[in-house]
Amino acid sequence: MYSVAMSDQNLMEKIVSLAKRRGFIFPGSEIYGGLSGIYDYGPLGVELRHNIKQHFWNKFIAERDDVYGMSAAILMPERVWEASGHTELFTDPLVECKMCHERVRADQSEAIAAHEASHKEKIEWSSPSVFNLLVETHLGASEKSATKVYLRGEITQGVHVNFKNVVDSMHPKIPFGIGQIGKAFRNEITPRDFIFRQREFEQMELQYYIRPDEEEGKRQFAFWKDFAFSWYQSLGFDKTHLRLRAHAPDERAHYAKDAWDIEYETPFGWKEAWGIHHRGDWDLRRHSEYSGHDLSYFDDSTGERFIPWDIECSGGVDRAVLFVLLEAYREDELGGEVRTYLALAPKIAPVKAMVSPLLKNKPELVQKAREVRKELQKVHPAIAWDDNGNIGKRYRRQDEIGTPFCVTVDFDTLGETPELKETVTLRYRDTGSQERLTIPEIAERIQAAVQ
Numbered sequence: 001m002y003s004v005a006m007s008d009q010n011l012m013e014k015i016v017s018l019a020k021r022r023g024f025i026f027p028g029s030e031i032y033g034g035l036s037g038i039y040d041y042g043p044l045g046v047e048l049r050h051n052i053k054q055h056f057w058n059k060f061i062a063e064r065d066d067v068y069g070m071s072a073a074i075l076m077p078e079r080v081w082e083a084s085g086h087t088e089l090f091t092d093p094l095v096e097c098k099m100c101h102e103r104v105r106a107d108q109s110e111a112i113a114a115h116e117a118s119h120k121e122k123i124e125w126s127s128p129s130v131f132n133l134l135v136e137t138h139l140g141a142s143e144k145s146a147t148k149v150y151l152r153g154e155i156t157q158g159v160h161v162n163f164k165n166v167v168d169s170m171h172p173k174i175p176f177g178i179g180q181i182g183k184a185f186r187n188e189i190t191p192r193d194f195i196f197r198q199r200e201f202e203q204m205e206l207q208y209y210i211r212p213d214e215e216e217g218k219r220q221f222a223f224w225k226d227f228a229f230s231w232y233q234s235l236g237f238d239k240t241h242l243r244l245r246a247h248a249p250d251e252r253a254h255y256a257k258d259a260w261d262i263e264y265e266t267p268f269g270w271k272e273a274w275g276i277h278h279r280g281d282w283d284l285r286r287h288s289e290y291s292g293h294d295l296s297y298f299d300d301s302t303g304e305r306f307i308p309w310d311i312e313c314s315g316g317v318d319r320a321v322l323f324v325l326l327e328a329y330r331e332d333e334l335g336g337e338v339r340t341y342l343a344l345a346p347k348i349a350p351v352k353a354m355v356s357p358l359l360k361n362k363p364e365l366v367q368k369a370r371e372v373r374k375e376l377q378k379v380h381p382a383i384a385w386d387d388n389g390n391i392g393k394r395y396r397r398q399d400e401i402g403t404p405f406c407v408t409v410d411f412d413t414l415g416e417t418p419e420l421k422e423t424v425t426l427r428y429r430d431t432g433s434q435e436r437l438t439i440p441e442i443a444e445r446i447q448a449a450v451q
């Protein structure tokens, strides 16, 4: 159950405001007026994003014997994108307003309606034309010698162009995967919905190479579709807020034999969170042709040589950040006061626990609380300190950023009530309930929750 209805028209505004106020996400280069579709991550946002990426890395790469990680460069030569089909086919249909010459995506009826509403008179549109989304730049000292390069439009191609390097260095047995996390860039015509559609964003992907066989393709596709869905849910989503949707044949990207999206129910409708694509041999075959390097695989168990097929899992890091914030946002009443909190899964919460001395002007309490914090940091480094204002205010500040536990050191910890010596108060974010526990017990609770 959402505690703030998704139909709440203000939910996105509340998230955007909280994200800025509490140091999660800021408009990019804001003091210079910003750039549309570009955002910067603040101290808490960078932790949340890091935790999501780490969870991806652990489950899709580190814990598996059949997947390798890598990190390719952002800048790639034009030829890569000719081979991948992006220079020709990575396009959006555009129409231009004949009155003000602003361009809008022809396939986005809301953007068209919003633009029409911005004019007092009736406007006319040009007929649709295609617009390429790749972001280009030039490398080189002089205009004459400069080489045209592209900021990668998907992180995928960095993996495919290194296929032979990974095979030659790691000698993997097929099927095997190569995973990567990194920035991608698209000249989106209408970036919108906060960090949902940006021009610079981050992707987490797995390219899983298999034998070119229809049955194997179906089996692996089904496996990775389920795997990605369970993983996405484990970020803290209610299963009913996510769904899998097959692309219609005319909706598929140019490289896809089959494609499914994991979608999340946002206040602006069901939206793509993640894609699972059957890319067949499209990429390796095209890079073999365009580069002149043989990107086939030799299977020494069967003596066969072939170009593997690729099953791809591809998710947006920023979309995951937005969707977990939307999912976690809560408003309730606690102790007679309205409060806002983020019910984030502890493993992705930016701060795992906050330690606090009951009173900041009592050196013996402060010293003990510092020791407790150090002890808990052995379990996880993200244990915050807060001794500002009264304890209720400290709790509310942590609730708003999704900290699952607060720990308070008081005079009983020091032995004022002898049977409570060396115990502290543990307060739970979601219920506001509290209990008295020893420090090793609290360390255990945190350890269990953040796994």
Ligand code: GAP
Residues within 6 Å of the ligand: 153, 154, 155, 156, 186, 188, 195, 196, 197, 198, 199, 201, 202, 203, 205, 272, 273, 274, 275, 312, 314, 315, 316, 317, 318, 319
């Ligand atoms: N390599 C396949 C690929 O890039 P995609 O469906 O274009 O496929 C994959 O992108 C994921 O990247 C999407 O599911 C989405 O989460 C994220 N994504 C794509 N475009 C985005 C944008 N403009 N802003 C933020 N995230 C985006």
